Amino acid sequence: MFKVAVAGSGYIAQNHFAALKKIEDVEIVAVIGRNPDTCGKVAEEYGCKWVKTLKEAKEAGANVVDICLPTDLHEAWVVEAAGLGMHVICEKPITFTVESFDCMVAACEKAGVRFMVAQVARWWPEFITMKQYLDEGRLGSIHMIYEKRICQHPTWTTWHRDPKKSGGGLYDLNIHDIDYLYSIFGKPCSVYATGWKSPTGCWNHVCTSLIWESGVRAIVETSLEMTGNWPFSIEFRATGDKGTLNYALTAGLNINDGERGSNLNFYPAGQENIEAIQVEQTDMFEGELREFFDAVKEDREACVTFEQNRGVLQIIEATIKSLEENVVVKL
């Protein structure tokens, strides 16, 4: 039985609590936090203890911690949890540098605990379908991938505006698409980016161009600071010589607002028909959490590998160099 403590009771923690509740072999034993309103509320809703430290969570019986805290806290919390012998799943972006990530991995390996970064976009139903199309060669030889993830600035936090706490949109949002592409195509050979830095010093609107040695090319657009009432919008388009797969989601002001219709279409090359693809709307948080618990049970590395996590952080670091120096960065 996994006895889980969730660190944090904010926006993403709420999604994790709801998903954890659906998983057999999981008991939520504690919420770790210091906000009496939200911690008290989730403790009551999920029938768990409200504690203030990892040590207290361990004393409450937790053998797993699910870290849903602001990004700048991830490294210290992962290292401490490992030291207490707890398996760890931690929200993205895991941290800001490869060195910092390596400290977390070293602490987990030393303690003999399992560790996974929660890169949830891999369990987004339509993104799962795109991976299937790519893996099965149904799009043929790939010419171009386009991914877009643009939204208003989060209204529920202030820490996102501090680049030292969140890394800005480049770390907070762009990492979803970079991780997804890395998980399919591996390491690109070059990166070029152009973007806008917010007045508080965050790269909050960025367009990245990536090239792989295989010839695959991708453009990724990310914004964490759209103006006015811009709705949370996610798109992808994968074009190969056998066809194009296109997805477009326009949610409400928040990604969870509005209907999640599956607007996914396949345009086969040389044909006039458009195939509308219906995708079952599964819970992506449940998907990523199940993978983590399976990896712990099977004593294996999760499918979000450390090599991928390091590679993704290297791409983000290369993107910053490209943005700041207006150069193509070879990887």
Ligand SMILES: NC(=O)c1ccc[n+]([C@@H]2O[C@H](COP(=O)([O-])OP(=O)(O)OC[C@H]3O[C@@H](n4cnc5c(N)ncnc54)[C@H](O)[C@@H]3O)[C@@H](O)[C@H]2O)c1
């Ligand atoms: N996977 C996704 O799609 C997704 C979406 C949103 C956020 N996130 C990530 O999740 C993490 C949290 O983001 P959020 O939007 O939930 O933030 P949030 O501000 O809504 O929640 C953060 C929580 O951490 C608690 N906290 C802050 N400082 C603390 C401290 N020193 N000790 C103990 N608790 C503390 C707060 O009280 C709050 O409960 C970030 O890394 C973010 O990038 C991921």
